[in-house]
Amino acid sequence: MAAPRIAVAGGGLAGLAAAIDLTGAGCEVHLFERSRLLGGRATSFQIDGRTVDNGQHVFLACCTEFIGFVERAGMADALYLQDRFDVTVYAHGVRSELRAANLPAPWHLIASMAAYRHLGLGGKLQLARALFALARERAPQGNFADWLRRHGQSIETIRAFWDPFMVPALNAPLEAMSAAEAAFVIRTAFLYDRGAARFGYSKVPLAQIMEAAARDLASVRRATAVSAMETYDGGVRLRTADAHDDIFDAVVLALPPRALERLLGEAARFGVKDLGRYEASAIMDVHLWHDGGRLDFDFCALLDSPVQWIFQKGDGYLCCSLSAAGALVSTPTDDVVGAIWREVSGALPELRGAKLVRGAATRNPEGTYNARPGTVRPAARTLDPRVAIAGSWTATGWPDTMESAVRSGREAARVLLEQNAWTTKL
Numbered sequence: 001m002a003a004p005r006i007a008v009a010g011g012g013l014a015g016l017a018a019a020i021d022l023t024g025a026g027c028e029v030h031l032f033e034r035s036r037l038l039g040g041r042a043t044s045f046q047i048d049g050r051t052v053d054n055g056q057h058v059f060l061a062c063c064t065e066f067i068g069f070v071e072r073a074g075m076a077d078a079l080y081l082q083d084r085f086d087v088t089v090y091a092h093g094v095r096s097e098l099r100a101a102n103l104p105a106p107w108h109l110i111a112s113m114a115a116y117r118h119l120g121l122g123g124k125l126q127l128a129r130a131l132f133a134l135a136r137e138r139a140p141q142g143n144f145a146d147w148l149r150r151h152g153q154s155i156e157t158i159r160a161f162w163d164p165f166m167v168p169a170l171n172a173p174l175e176a177m178s179a180a181e182a183a184f185v186i187r188t189a190f191l192y193d194r195g196a197a198r199f200g201y202s203k204v205p206l207a208q209i210m211e212a213a214a215r216d217l218a219s220v221r222r223a224t225a226v227s228a229m230e231t232y233d234g235g236v237r238l239r240t241a242d243a244h245d246d247i248f249d250a251v252v253l254a255l256p257p258r259a260l261e262r263l264l265g266e267a268a269r270f271g272v273k274d275l276g277r278y279e280a281s282a283i284m285d286v287h288l289w290h291d292g293g294r295l296d297f298d299f300c301a302l303l304d305s306p307v308q309w310i311f312q313k314g315d316g317y318l319c320c321s322l323s324a325a326g327a328l329v330s331t332p333t334d335d336v337v338g339a340i341w342r343e344v345s346g347a348l349p350e351l352r353g354a355k356l357v358r359g360a361a362t363r364n365p366e367g368t369y370n371a372r373p374g375t376v377r378p379a380a381r382t383l384d385p386r387v388a389i390a391g392s393w394t395a396t397g398w399p400d401t402m403e404s405a406v407r408s409g410r411e412a413a414r415v416l417l418e419q420n421a422w423t424t425k426l
């Protein structure tokens with residue numbers, strides 16, 4: 001029997017993860033991606049002749065599925081992962097480190113607080129109490145800002161710990177994130193395993209990993225949006241925006257929620273609900289090239305600033321990441337570059353006297369999709385056995401992250417393989 005022909009619509013991490021697994025299971029996989037680039041929100045492009053990522057992406061050691069995806073793409077060497085959780089934090093020119101101690105979780109983090117200069121003793125005790133409460137409480141209710149207030153966290157503790165770690169993790173202000181999602185992140189990263197919160201990032205442009213992931217697919221159609229889908233007894237017919245029709249045995253739709261809604265038409269027919277209940281949250285990166293040479297960190301956090309994290313991408317090149325950046329995302333580039341340079345050069349003593357050589361900004365108004373309270377995130381399985389859905393925003397148990405995207409794609413592949421008769425004949 002010929003291998004089943006499977007289409008994957010959407011060449012982000014979710015679609016690529018599904019495509020790798022389906023190819024590995026013997027299917028003939030055809031990928032359709034609207035953009036000319038692979039990787040979706042985790043991709044790279046050129047600015048003034050330099051390749052930069054669409055936005056700086058980090059993962060933690062607990063993101064095992066994302067790490068596995070990069071390994072399956074044959075790019076394991078492209079990843080950097082810390083040996084232990086070790087973070088530099090600046091506030092108004094004062095530098096301090098949070099470095100995991102050699103103790104079991106969560107004591108590794110609590111002990112690391114002893115030397116943390118941005119939080120007084122009272123704040124450290126508050127933080128320890130909140131961490132233990134998060135370990136105990138099964139289902140924290142309401143938004144996380146309220147939860148923190150109910151658990152006695154002062155403005156100082158929020159500013160020195162919760163803001164820099166949670167706002168980028170969930171790409172939302174504390175008032176807009178659910179306490180349950182925040183608790184999941186804290187537990188997974190800090191409370192069970194001493195090594196889980198180690199930071200990692202790609203040493204190569206993300207697009208290189210995505211290209212490698214697509215290497216063994218039967219075909220990759222770039223700049224080709226899927227514009228219509230029709231299911232019938234024998235399979236699925238897809239129409240592309242350039243008016244080509246093709247038929248497949250099954251399809252993975254690995255699209256953002258609104259694009260999926262448009263393609264499904266009557267989403268309820270597929271048992272998919274609530275697609276209109278996702279709010280996009282912006283992420284912006286400001287790239288600064290300066291004449292101050294190499295600084296003494298790979299990456300650091302900044303307190304009391306619209307910039308949460310700074311990554312040193314090369315000598316004299318800083319990439320500043322701004323999460324929940326809705327207020328800034330439409331500011332003209334010159335203004336935002338000037339403002340962020342003033343922030344960063346004011347906060348890092350090493351930059352005293354340095355001059356900005358060049359700046360650029362990458363903007364993602366749709367950085368992540370956050371479900372409104374009460375939304376049921378859809379599972380991979382739909383009412384039609386030939387159609388599975390994937391995407392970082394679907395019901396993976398994780399917030400909208402690379403880890404969630406890979407998990408969703410793998411689950412979509414598993415569901416299609418499980419519920420279609422052709423899988424037994426592969």
Ligand SMILES: Cc1cc2nc3c(=O)[nH]c(=O)nc-3n(C[C@H](O)[C@H](O)[C@H](O)COP(=O)(O)OP(=O)(O)OC[C@H]3O[C@@H](n4cnc5c(N)ncnc54)[C@H](O)[C@@H]3O)c2cc1C
Nearest residue numbers: 010012013014034040041055057058226391392401402405
């Ligand atoms: C600036 C930025 C920084 C981030 N930082 C981090 C981070 O540090 N850590 C982390 O874990 N996550 C981070 N994220 C989130 C992470 O990038 C996403 O969770 C993940 O990449 C989503 O993958 P996905 O495949 O689910 O969706 P997407 O990447 O959105 O992929 C969907 C794809 O579908 C394509 N598409 C849309 N319509 C059609 C159509 N009709 N036909 C064909 N194709 C179509 C799109 O072009 C896109 O390529 C960040 C995101 C951004 C934007």
